[in-house]
Amino acid sequence: MKAVRIHQFGGPEVLIYESAPVPEIAAGEVLVRVKAAGVNPVDWKVRSGGSRIGAGEPLPIILGWDISGTVEAIAPDVTAFKPGDEVFGMVRFPELGSAYAEYVAAPVAHLTPKPKTLTHVQAAAVPLAALTAWQALFDALDLQPGQRLLIHAAAGGVGHIGVQLARMHGAHVIGTASARNAEFVRSLGAAEVIDYTTTHFEKVVGDLDCVFDCVGTQTQTRSLAVIRPGGKLVGITGQIEPALAKARKIELHRILVHTSAEQQAQIAELIDAGELKVEVDAVFPLHEARNAHELSETRHLRGKIVLEM
Ligand SMILES: NC(=O)c1ccc[n+]([C@@H]2O[C@H](COP(=O)([O-])OP(=O)(O)OC[C@H]3O[C@@H](n4cnc5c(N)ncnc54)[C@H](OP(=O)(O)O)[C@@H]3O)[C@@H](O)[C@H]2O)c1
Incomplete structure (x- = not known):
């Protein structure tokens, strides 16, 4: 698969678009074919080496936590989702979520059905x-x-x-x-x-x-x-x-944000009821993750930045 990885901590230039192995799923997990991944300031804080998150992880690592996409495969014990389901979520935070990639292995507890009224790009802007x-x-x-x-x-x-x-x-x-x-x-x-x-x-x-x-x-x-x-x-x-x-x-x-499928489902419900909107300021193709980080680091966004696969 294609992914954006870092082989060292540093500026936006350490983000490398390259081939990486498709992750394997463990019990209780599904493989998601990612359509879009949200960018958050914590992504570039980790990239720069200035965060406890990611410190000590063997490199290379894939950044990012927010995904929206389609279930591609499920572990034998998974009943909550089936291949083809459209899902979104914040994966494994504050462990590595590895969202800047075409495929992500995600625990089912971190995913909920994607809001029906949103595109994958919009949905990926929501969770974190x-x-x-x-x-x-x-x-x-x-x-x-x-x-x-x-x-x-x-x-x-x-x-x-x-x-x-x-x-x-x-x-x-x-x-x-x-x-x-x-x-x-x-x-x-x-x-x-x-x-x-x-x-x-x-x-x-x-x-x-x-x-x-x-x-x-x-x-x-x-x-x-x-x-x-x-x-x-x-x-x-x-x-x-x-x-x-x-x-x-x-x-x-x-506070440090934590996963909650229950809260995420309530958020999705408010979105589909037209009560909660998400603003996407900019969308970049995955291979332009550097530009996305440079924009995020200006600290002057209106809403969110999203990477599209
Ligand atoms: N603890 C956690 O779990 C957690 C979770 C999420 C985020 N965070 C952290 O929380 C921070 C915010 O995250 P975010 O995603 O909302 O960031 P963001 O989208 O990058 O925030 C950008 C916004 O900040 C505004 N801004 C910049 N300086 C300001 C100031 N001095 N006073 C008022 N507004 C100012 C900008 O407004 P203008 O463009 O109008 O200037 C812009 O709209 C980040 O540091 C992030 O890492 C922590």
């Missing part, structure tokens, strides 16, 4: 970002209807899904984004958008119930000033000193 947003809002923050929530990087892969889920849940959503993305974030259901390039959010919001940060340590530290005592902060990248949050009586969460 949507599961992260879901787990941050509902598992960590335990978001309640009527709460005032600030989402940092509301136009990004995770943020744009977070805005919609929070709005659907009855929250008053405020998002940060650059002016270019303000209208987009509003269209997702944000009541207010703050242009972080011209306005310090601390100057225009306060007394919030929750903040969902998708930017980093500095934004999280600054966010403590706008959360009410007893309020909550969840971060998905970077890490602030827990004592800072404790001093202000703010509940601090940091």
